[in-house]
Amino acid sequence: MATPIRSGPVRTVCAPADLSGPHNAMNTRSNHFMRSLARHPAVYGSALLIVLTTLVGLAYLHGRQLALAKTERALDERVNAHKYYLQDALGKFSLTPEIIASMPEVKQALAQPSPENSASLTRLFDDVARGTQADRIFVMNTGGTAIASNVGPKLPAIIGENYGVRPYFQQAISGQTGHFVGIGKASNELGLFLSRPVTIEDKIVGVVAVRVSLSLEVFRSILKQYWKDKAEVAMIADEHGVIFSSPIDQWMYHTMAPLPAAVARELHAGRQYGDRKLQPLAMQIGESLTNEMRFVRFADIPNRVFLQKSYSIGEIGDRVYLNVNASQYWEPVVSYTIIAALIALATLLITIAGVQRWCYRTKLVEAAIHDPLTGLYTRLYMNDWIKNALRAHHRDEGAGFALILFDLDEFKLVNDKHGHLVGDTVLKEVGRVITSSVRADAMAVRYGGEELALFMRYGDSKEVLALAERIRSRLATSGVETSAGRLAITISAGVALHLPGESSNALFVRADEKLYAAKKAGRNRICS
Incomplete structure (x- = not known):
């Protein structure tokens, strides 16, 4: 059974020295030790150096553990803030495709295609787009051809265009909920595409898609402000490692690692990022602290080392890569190691002082306990x-x-x-x-x-x-x-x-x- 712990302070004091025989014996042993030290300074000096070096090494490792935990907490808080923003900005669109797919007007336009039905849907989609702030709402038949879309002064016409190769169409036509980040075929701008199949009597007759870009633009402006104010670089990449949101313009549509040939062909066929070349980001990878945290250098930011941690973020992409100045990690490590080394040295030197060592140790224990x-x-x-x-x-x-x-x-x-x-x-x-x-x-x-x-x-x-x-x-x-x-x-x-x-x-x-x-x-x- 564990020993009960009292909640009141534990006071340990150094008792006055006993001047009887045992104390004299202790003095004799102490004098013997000092004489031995004088005769063999190299031996004792080497032993002291080994002990001191070992303690400093352990302090360094422990300091790295503490710094890692502190840095991870700070990074986790920042990523959670990004997640909360994305959930708030994009979550409201999650049910929009499903609601539109259930509308009788949409089903009628797919079941009985006609200019009148398409025009009716266009007016309906205009109202929904204004209410939800979606950029584009459109419906496609089973062949992927757009039959109706909202209109606007900055929106190119897409009626009659075919989107059958686009991943969001392929996902929805197979009965799934489509979720896709990529370059719009008509707009040539980055957007989040959400899609749902339209069914009549359990048969898929078409696909509804919604495109959102404003929230992504606002989020990217937030990332740029963090880069300007805190020198923090947050990048969001899709499941293939293609960066589609970054505060540094030249990093957009680069990849975290070289793409396998099959993946490159798949992205090109689906026109996910248009004609972008999708070249690997010039990044030198250093020591890994955990499976998801490592040191990196970027060719575009010379003379600076970053600590990078990756997170899964399902709200918009596959992973977010958060990069902060590595000094946030190393400064507490160095400080802790220096302090621990001084404490270790003081402790070893105080050992020679005999009884004073025990009094000093008691004070340290008291400070550590209370x-x-x-x-x-x-x-x-x-x-x-x-x-x-x-x-x-x-x-x-x-x-x-x-x-x-x-x-x-x-x-x-x-x-x-x-x-x-x-x-x-x-x-x-x-x-x-x-x-x-x-x-x-x-x-x-x-x-x-x-x-x-x-x-x-x-x-x-x-x-x-x-x-x-x-x-x-x-x-x-x-x-x-x-x-x-x-x-x-x-x-x-x-x-x-x-x-x-x-x-x-x-x-x-x-x-x-x-x-x-x-x-x-x-x-x-x-x-x-």
Whole structure:
């Protein structure tokens, strides 16, 4: 069974030296060591250098792991922002082809082709295009010939043109939903094409297609602004690696790798990118950090190394390649390595000092275990504790524990209005309220800036919820006394009970989801 962890601070002190026999024996051994060091400086110096080099090497590797995780989080956030934009800008068009394909006027025009029916569809498509901001809406018969389309001052006429070789037609005529990014045959402009088959009594009689380009143009302008402001290059490529959106004009319609001959022929036959040559992008690939992250150099951007990560993005293409300056990765690695090397050197030198080493080590342990502001446990210590707790629960289902994830409501407003010193006072008091409300075997952790985590063993889930509610109610009722006066402070919390075999990440995800639900529901509440 895992050893219970007390939520109160653990104080370790260096006891006064005992001047009896054992101490004298220690002095004798120390003197013997110093004499040996004086006789064999090269041996001890080499050993010290080996140990120091090993520690610096380990620190360097660990620093790379931390930098990788930090950089990946930053890249993931940026890509998610791009995804959200595309979902918002293009998602509204996803059902348009299906709605149009179900219209009686469309089915009648395909079943009974005539100039009158085509003219009626043209007027109908004009109205739909204005309402949805689609560039082009058109319908084709089973041979791929366009029989009706919306019109406009900048839209070339396409009635009678054949689109049978276009992938979006081939997909829809086979009964699928067509999804295709490419150059318009008539407009010669990039667009997203969505298509659906038109059926009468379960028989496919034609295809409806919708073309959208404005959203792609706006998105590309956003990418250009990121390149200008942040030197960040985001490229979107299709499933073949053809780049169709990039902030750098000369990279458009290049490929991430040479195209196989069969794929090149297929793209040319379908006229997906018109007459573009689809040459490989001049890119030198360096070290890979993960399966999806690597260092790259571009011939068009000399003297600069980028860190590139690729993501699957189904909203518009197959993959997005996000490139950021590699210094975002290397700077924390170098800083962490230098700091770790200095700590390692100091630790090794302090070893020679005997008793002082133990006092210094105790201070380092205290700093690693407890947050200096709140006195709560740190995430570093939490990681070791939770590993033991996970193993214990895996062995014994009766050793279950719960996670309560607290977050101060509107804490940024406190800092902005009253200053960070008042914010620190609030954090200290919230930490004190939590630690004074729990049993000795619970563990309270400062998980983030204003996020606090509480681990506790439990016999009944109601006990966990009751504790969380007591803490919430106590803060909401009493507030916090600060130099700016008594402030009304509330917290929200998400509660998750650990399941045997569940990872710590999964546990935190569930607790965070509940915390998010509490925030979304209006804050100052507990969700489980």
